[in-house]
Amino acid sequence: MNDDIRLGVESIDTKHDEFITILSKIKTCKSKDFLPLFLDMIEHTKKHFSMEEEIMNTTNFYDKKEHFDEHETMLNEMLYFYEKAKKMPLFGKSYINDYAYEKFKRHVLNVDSQLTMFLKKKGNL
Numbered sequence: 001m002n003d004d005i006r007l008g009v010e011s012i013d014t015k016h017d018e019f020i021t022i023l024s025k026i027k028t029c030k031s032k033d034f035l036p037l038f039l040d041m042i043e044h045t046k047k048h049f050s051m052e053e054e055i056m057n058t059t060n061f062y063d064k065k066e067h068f069d070e071h072e073t074m075l076n077e078m079l080y081f082y083e084k085a086k087k088m089p090l091f092g093k094s095y096i097n098d099y100a101y102e103k104f105k106r107h108v109l110n111v112d113s114q115l116t117m118f119l120k121k122k123g124n125l
């Protein structure tokens, strides 16, 4: 996970760095810590998304509907895999190991980047 996904808006980059830290912890944790850390990741994502949504609301971001929708989809997906992982740990592990980061990175590069570009243009960091 060494890709450069920094967008140049500190509050948002910090949330993204924290997410990556939690994700790497889950990847290497002991089995008993898997679900609690997975839940931490979900809680962190809720805060991360609501922070971005607040920025979009206060700055009247032109594309907020699509961005909000994608947040909802991503969060629902995480919750779905978390619930599945309770009964089928391997299912949860494969989501964490093979899918979660790619999904996150795609959102940052395709969706969050539009927001940060907008904020920079507005001079609203």
Ligand SMILES: [Fe+2]
Binding pocket: 012, 015, 016, 048, 052, 108, 112
């Ligand atoms: Fe984000």
Ligand SMILES: [Fe+2]
Binding pocket: 049, 052, 067, 071, 107, 111, 112
């Ligand atoms: Fe976002």
